[in-house]
Amino acid sequence: xxxxxxxxxxxxxxKLLDELRKENGQTLSELCQHLDMTRxxxxxxxxxxxxxxxxxxxxxxxxxLHYLNPMPLHEIYERWIGKYERHRFRALSxxxxxxxxxxxx
Amino acid sequence: xxxxxxxxxxxxxxTTSEKLWKALTEPDFTRKFWCNTAQESEWKPxxxxxxxxxxxxxxxxxxxxxxxxPRRLVLKWRNEFRxxxxxxxxxxxxxxLEPEGKSVKLTVIHEIEKEGSKFIEAVSSGxxxxxxxxxxxxxxxxxxxxTREWPREACK
Numbered sequence: 643x644x645x646x647x648x649x650x651x652x653x654x655x656x657k658l659l660d661e662l663r664k665e666n667g668q669t670l671s672e673l674c675q676h677l678d679m680t681r682x683x684x685x686x687x688x689x690x691x692x693x694x695x696x697x698x699x700x701x702x703x704x705x706x707l708h709y710l711n712p713m714p715l716h717e718i719y720e721r722w723i724g725k726y727e728r729h730r731f732r733a734l735s736x737x738x739x740x741x742x743x744x745x746x747x
Numbered sequence: 748x749x750x751x752x753x754x755x756x757x758x759x760x761x762t763t764s765e766k767l768w769k770a771l772t773e774p775d776f777t778r779k780f781w782c783n784t785a786q787e788s789e790w791k792p793x794x795x796x797x798x799x800x801x802x803x804x805x806x807x808x809x810x811x812x813x814x815x816x817p818r819r820l821v822l823k824w825r826n827e828f829r830x831x832x833x834x835x836x837x838x839x840x841x842x843x844l845e846p847e848g849k850s851v852k853l854t855v856i857h858e859i860e861k862e863g864s865k866f867i868e869a870v871s872s873g874x875x876x877x878x879x880x881x882x883x884x885x886x887x888x889x890x891x892x893x894t895r896e897w898p899r900e901a902c903k
Contacts, residue, residue, distance in 0.1 A: 666753065666754065666755075667753055667755075695757055695758075695759070698755040698756070698757040698854065700755055700856065709753070709754070709755035711755060711756060711757050712756065712875050713756055713757060713758045713875060713878065713879070716875040716876075716879055717879065720879055720891070
């Protein structure tokens with residue numbers, strides 16, 4: 643679990659996960675197009691995310707495709723949020739979103 | 748190339764490939780972490796495969812495309828009880844088991860030749876629960892409570 647928190651502790655790595663959330667299964671080149679980072683930096687970040695199991699890799703021929711792997715985050719969620727509190731959190735989070743949207747309108 | 752919807756899950760489970768294979772294919776095991784549903788297949792290439800709810804309702808069905816115990820299993824898979832998902836036709840599910848140290852790396856790939864698939868969206872909210880429960884069952888002897896009964900959110 644240390645590896646997961648360490649991997650998530652950097653904004654650029656979270657940004658990479660966001661990109662995969664938008665479109666899963668991207669290659670390194672595709673990911674580089676959306677990010678203001680060198681190819682080397684992206685490679686390094688991807689490797690760290692892969693080691694933390696936050697990214698799963700599938701080879702399609704010679705292309706390496708990156709997928710957001712929800713399993714480690716799910717484990718964190720299971721551990722601290724748990725099965726009983728889920729619905730209450732969903733309700734609170736919807737309430738927060740709703741109120742914040744009305745405020746900014 | 749045709750665009751497709753695909754989800755990939757990777758989880759490491761402290762067990763052996765043989766035990767994990769059994770857990771994925773034997774009804775006595777699958778029932779415990781898969782919402783009390785029953786899987787039925789002769790587990791040979793080309794044999795039919797199905798999942799049934801505890802009341803006997805057919806929930807999913809398909810066919811064994813590739814089988815190589817205890818390493819790889821590929822299924823043709825279609826939802827049978829939600830018309831809008833059934834209409835999308837067959838998806839493809841791959842289980843891949845690779846021993847790594849004292850654990851087995853389980854990769855689950857669920858894909859369909861379609862963009863914006865409702866079926867892939869539906870299963871993508873269920874898989875993490877089912878797989879976490881499978882991991883818990885093999886490592887501690889107990890599955891997660893939320894996946895023990897039908898119908899539960901994890902199994903819709």
